[in-house]
Amino acid sequence: MDTLRDIQLFELKMLKDVVKVCDDNNIEYMLSSGTLLGAVRHGGFIPWDDDIDIYMTLDNYKKFLKVGQQALGDKYFVQNYETDKLYFEMWTQIRANGTTSMPVKFKNWNIHFGMCLDIFPLVGVSDNEEKRKKQKKALCFNRLLLMDGFLKATGENISTKMKLLYKIPYRIRKAICKFNERNIYLDPKKYSSCAAIWYDITIIYPTAIFNDTIKIIFEDSKFTTLSQYDEYLKILYGDYMTPPKESERNGHSGELGDIIMDTKKDYQEYIN
Template identity: 35%
Template structure:
């Protein structure tokens, strides 16, 4: 029997039901339009280790090659309809992300470190773009992209991730984060967005050729061989079929090491929202 952290919020099963609904809608749209997608990170891990959600996980992650990601964003809002909101920096300017979220309207999932940001806070799934990497100048390119990503997060999110701790070290880190936030507020938004777009999208992914790609929304320097991700394979997740990375065991080992080993009980937590509300109606058709 698996033991879960007692801090897990009681609505987590309801949140997961809504997230699965969103994933099914997005996956259906991608397959109808021929867009490549795959569940990734904790969602891919959950599919293998738990047959679906990691029990304490409160979001779903999917990835797309940049080309399909951009095409998806062009049509997703109209195709998904009024029950959902496709959140990007363009559709919700206060959103502090370098990737997209698809949120369910009429719901709330308010995370502590984003509680004061005036943006859509509905229950969501994350949609990450994956970008190609150059053969020459690889380290320099990754360093520049990760630096831009950190600047963006610190500019738009004033607080550290997670519920505040009482310890002095945590408080000191929180003060430093606040100082960085206020200093970076002076960095022109248009300049930052332009640099991010130019640098991230410089190199195209060619899925059927040898090469490498990564998701610059990650903080870690994780590089994926193209053949590890493409072409995606089908896997069961909560009783439904979705696409996952091509070499899933290799992918999970790269991401997590011994991925079948459960974390300690105190680490079995998700985003720990401060406010959650779920509508009664689930759209399944």
């Protein structure tokens, strides 16, 4: 049975493999979210954390998607809605083949559930409130278009309106999503504000704080992050140097329930 530390060290190796692809292909990335918080506050993983998060500006994200799978090889699977049919999120996860990171309640959702590393694209956000709403609606619509597999697997109620939507052939819905990306993936270089694509566009940052990068120690190596990480972390977490109460130190299980994590066994073995 893997300990939390075993899982963290495995994900550290995943990070190093992804960073090598970035370095070899002149692709810029930044440690972000809890990974960056861990680097600043703990010099590595937050002691109770169990994943890796990185940001890429939109141009670097697109460049990575072009070379990532071939460069990473058979060891990994580059997962997004274009490569994994029932996946519906608008960011990319790197999954390690032959491993498991699977919330028990999602076990019937037939996507790749290997150990994962998240890559979130940074996109521009308009100062115009109506245009912001349009961008958020476009993101929500894309997710809804592709969510049917997830909803069925988790036993969620599907409204009559949504059932009608899902009668549209998947390939057409996927083509609509691709066309609609132009309303979501805005070039951050053209806007003074930006956001990372996640379930929603909620936290808005000044684009300028991502202009310059530095190296920061994370575990046993140095990795790239934004030089203005203090401003970023304050926007995201507030008083980020004060750890949460012990009752809140539970990694992703607090959001997703029980998670099977195994660095040596393929997720299909758990499903079967």
